[in-house]
Amino acid sequence: MAWVLLVISGFLETAWATALAASKGFTRLWPTVTFLITLTLSMGGLALALRSIPVGTGYAIWVGIGAVGTAVVGMLWLGEAVSVAKILCLLLIIAGIVGLKLLH
Numbered sequence: 001m002a003w004v005l006l007v008i009s010g011f012l013e014t015a016w017a018t019a020l021a022a023s024k025g026f027t028r029l030w031p032t033v034t035f036l037i038t039l040t041l042s043m044g045g046l047a048l049a050l051r052s053i054p055v056g057t058g059y060a061i062w063v064g065i066g067a068v069g070t071a072v073v074g075m076l077w078l079g080e081a082v083s084v085a086k087i088l089c090l091l092l093i094i095a096g097i098v099g100l101k102l103l104h
Contacts, residue, residue, distance in 0.1 A: 002048070002049045002051065002052045002053050003049070003053070003101070005045045005048055005049045006045070006046065006049035006053060006058055006061060006062055007061075007065060008045055009041070009042045009043075009044075009045030009046045009049060009062055010042075010061065010062045010063075010064070010065025010066050010069070011065060011066075011069060012038045012041050012042035012045065013042045013062060013063070013065065013066025013069070013070070014065070014066050014069030014070045014073060015034070015038040015042075016034075016035050016038040016039040016042055017066060017070045018070060018073050018078075019031045019032075019034040019035035019038060020035045021078075022034075023035055042062075042066075046058065046059070046062050049062075053104070054104070057100050057101075057103075057104050060096070060097075060100055061097050061100055061101065064093050064094070064096060064097040064100075065097065067093060068090050068093050068094060068097075071086070071090055072090070
């Protein structure tokens with residue numbers, strides 16, 4: 001259950017990072033509210049997952065999921081540049097996430 005919670009929390013990191021950008025420096029109400037809610041849920045889920053997953057492994061996986069998710073959202077929906085190099089780098093992060101899980 002801790003691993004499921006960690007993955008969900010990683011996806012929530014993508015949500016709060018995207019909402020943070022959309023808040024335009026906390027000047028827009030609903031993206032700011034979304035940021036605060038998803039940040040709280042993401043951190044809370046991470047904290048609960050770290051009860052049974054080592055902090056180094058759990059935090060690295062959480063950050064990796066959030067980073068890859070945010071980059072993908074940026075490329076697919078926010079008009080950020082897409083390149084083969086970016087995609088290869090994201091695949092390397094995913095490989096690291098899988099490797100950390102398999103080695104745990």
